Amino acid sequence: MIRGFLTLLILLVPVFAASQSMSGVDPLTVTLSPRYPRPYETVTLTPQSTLVDLSGSTVVVVAAGKEVGRGSGRESYQIPIGAIGTSVPVKVTVTAPDGVYTEELTIRPADVSLVIDAISTSHAFYQGGALVAPEGRVRVVALADLRTSPGSRIASSDLIYTWKSGGRILTADSGLGKSVLTATAPVLFRDASVSLTVSSRDGAIVGEASVRIAPTEPLVRIYKDGPLEGPRFLRAVTGTYDLKETEEAFRVVPYFFSSRPTLTWKLGSSEVGQEDSITVRTTGSEAGVAALSVNARQAGEYYSADAKASIRYGSSPDSGFFGL
Numbered sequence: 001m002i003r004g005f006l007t008l009l010i011l012l013v014p015v016f017a018a019s020q021s022m023s024g025v026d027p028l029t030v031t032l033s034p035r036y037p038r039p040y041e042t043v044t045l046t047p048q049s050t051l052v053d054l055s056g057s058t059v060v061v062v063a064a065g066k067e068v069g070r071g072s073g074r075e076s077y078q079i080p081i082g083a084i085g086t087s088v089p090v091k092v093t094v095t096a097p098d099g100v101y102t103e104e105l106t107i108r109p110a111d112v113s114l115v116i117d118a119i120s121t122s123h124a125f126y127q128g129g130a131l132v133a134p135e136g137r138v139r140v141v142a143l144a145d146l147r148t149s150p151g152s153r154i155a156s157s158d159l160i161y162t163w164k165s166g167g168r169i170l171t172a173d174s175g176l177g178k179s180v181l182t183a184t185a186p187v188l189f190r191d192a193s194v195s196l197t198v199s200s201r202d203g204a205i206v207g208e209a210s211v212r213i214a215p216t217e218p219l220v221r222i223y224k225d226g227p228l229e230g231p232r233f234l235r236a237v238t239g240t241y242d243l244k245e246t247e248e249a250f251r252v253v254p255y256f257f258s259s260r261p262t263l264t265w266k267l268g269s270s271e272v273g274q275e276d277s278i279t280v281r282t283t284g285s286e287a288g289v290a291a292l293s294v295n296a297r298q299a300g301e302y303y304s305a306d307a308k309a310s311i312r313y314g315s316s317p318d319s320g321f322f323g324l
């Protein structure tokens with residue numbers, strides 16, 4: 001399972017503009033960087049205007065009741081952000097030769113995290129993360145922390161989720177409480193962008209996050225399958241393996257296929273089975289080396305993977321060796 005994880009955060013809510021042009025265009029606007037700040041980040045605020053000569057004006061920025069900057073032109077001002085659930089009211093006042101202009105906004109930090117849960121093959125005791133299979137199913141789970149106050153977290157069922165893929169809104173997957181997206185991964189060597197906007201019912205608090213889904217090439221591994229302890233998943237059989245008994249079993253595990261692939265075992269050039277496990281045994285007292293290989297191919301697709309090992313038995317290179 002691969003867990004893609006990205007946190008971006010939350011909100012810019014204009015409260016009012018004290019002055020407005022006759023054309024309906026705000027004479028004063030501000031930009032924030034980052035646009036969606038995380039808790040305890042520092043936001044860079046920059047005033048902008050197409051109607052007011054900022055270079056000949058005095059700009060005063062007040063955040064949370066304290067003056068954080070005074071200057072002229074399009075200077076930038078730093079605003080510290082507090083903990084999640086807090087808000088920072090900001091007022092920008094521009095004193096120009098033709099009048100006074102103000103812009104007020106509120107900055108609210110919050111967390112939106114996306115976790116990728118790949119639905120792909122592995123074994124039952126696999127402790128790693130399953131990676132995304134080409135054209136396989138993927139669950140993207142949103143963990144949103146939006147708060148009206150430090151102790152008042154909005155329930156995930158009361159949040160509105162708007163999912164996008166490649167900039168296109170996924171209407172059927174979006175809506176109230178829809179915090180999980182199930183999608184199909186792209187083909188191998190391509191990736192896909194998934195983004196999410198989360199908002200409160202009234203739209204007063206908004207958070208965003210995005211993640212890229214990149215499939216990985218499937219692979220297959222051979223393991224020794226003990227009669228008592230079962231498969232020895234801690235160590236794959238590669239290179240040369242010394243057969244310790246006259247009969248031993250091996251198991252194959254296909255990793256990161258979208259579903260169970262078709263398996264083909266071979267000893268030398270002969271096909272000897274299509275199951276998850278195979279038993280091999282010697283038929284004489286002499287020794288030799290046999291090539292054991294397995295191919296896993298995804299049905300209906302072009303994805304396959306191979307694994308092989310040299311099985312050495314006895315002490316001299318002439319003996320029969322069979323797969324059962």
